[in-house]
Amino acid sequence: MTDPAIRADGLTKRYGDEVAVDSLDFAVPAGSVYGFLGPNGAGKTTTMRLLTSLTDPTAGSGEVAGVPVTDRAALTPRIGYLPADPPVFDELTGWEQLRHVARLHGLGDDEADARIESLLERFDLLADADRRIESYSTGMTKKVGVVAAMLHDPDVLFLDEPTSGLDPRAARTVRDTVADLAAGDATVFLSTHVLPVVDELADTIGVIDDGVLVAEGDPEDLKSTAREGSAADLETVFMEVTADADAPLPDA
Numbered sequence: 001m002t003d004p005a006i007r008a009d010g011l012t013k014r015y016g017d018e019v020a021v022d023s024l025d026f027a028v029p030a031g032s033v034y035g036f037l038g039p040n041g042a043g044k045t046t047t048m049r050l051l052t053s054l055t056d057p058t059a060g061s062g063e064v065a066g067v068p069v070t071d072r073a074a075l076t077p078r079i080g081y082l083p084a085d086p087p088v089f090d091e092l093t094g095w096e097q098l099r100h101v102a103r104l105h106g107l108g109d110d111e112a113d114a115r116i117e118s119l120l121e122r123f124d125l126l127a128d129a130d131r132r133i134e135s136y137s138t139g140m141t142k143k144v145g146v147v148a149a150m151l152h153d154p155d156v157l158f159l160d161e162p163t164s165g166l167d168p169r170a171a172r173t174v175r176d177t178v179a180d181l182a183a184g185d186a187t188v189f190l191s192t193h194v195l196p197v198v199d200e201l202a203d204t205i206g207v208i209d210d211g212v213l214v215a216e217g218d219p220e221d222l223k224s225t226a227r228e229g230s231a232a233d234l235e236t237v238f239m240e241v242t243a244d245a246d247a248p249l250p251d252a
């Protein structure tokens with residue numbers, strides 16, 4: 001059996017007395033899509049920051065593409081990360097921003113230009129590539145972030161809300177791109193509140209609540225564990241597994 005592309009072993013992050021991520025254990029096979037769900041403040045972003053070496057674990061360990069998550073220098077070339085608000089330089093054009101990202105990854109200019117052109121075309125941004133990002137809409141800036149995350153053809157891609165702010169056509173392109181990547185060898189860790197996106201794309205879904213992984217399984221299996229059985233949708237599963245133990249379930 002091949003090693004998982006992402007592995008968390010007791011991965012924990014505390015901020016003072018607050019436990020943001022509490023002893024997470026999971027493994028994501030290479031070439032699959034892992035949908036990561038959870039209520040606001042559940043620990044999704046912190047988990048992605050741990051797995052992308054942007055913050056160190058307080059306890060436990062993680063490995064991505066066979067590299068310990070504490071080895072930032074070795075990990076960076078192997079991963080791409082789209083944060084919820086992609087970091088961009090407003091004064092650069094879209095093309096310049098992506099050239100800058102490509103150079104950080106050590107791509108040669110010719111190779112970078114070919115990749116940038118093809119990805120911008122896919123995301124329908126080529127005609128605006130020479131405009132400054134300060135003049136872009138939210139969705140256009142998001143597209144730059146999406147392209148930047150996949151520019152160096154990473155083994156593992158972490159996407160935080162990749163379709164938010166995108167029009168339906170662009171959102172479709174992102175979903176198709178994620179499916180294409182996973183149909184190759186890439187692994188995608190996808191965090192979103194848009195449940196139909198996860199339902200469509202994820203091979204496995206993990207639900208985090210209050211820092212704890214409260215449910216995990218393939219979408220159909222998770223639905224069949226809901227109280228109403230296999231007729232349940234993902235929203236019902238989400239409501240059930242993240243319900244406060246003391247609070248009544250909605251419509252219960």
Ligand SMILES: Nc1ncnc2c1ncn2[C@@H]1O[C@H](COP(=O)(O)OP(=O)(O)OP(=O)(O)O)[C@@H](O)[C@H]1O
Pocket residue numbers: 015018019020038039040041042043044045046047
């Ligand atoms: N730098 C920080 N310092 C202190 N507490 C933090 C820090 N970052 C996150 N937290 C806390 O950790 C918990 C998890 O936050 P996180 O941002 O990971 O949640 P999330 O699931 O991504 O939420 P959302 O869906 O709202 O984006 C929250 O209680 C948050 O307040």
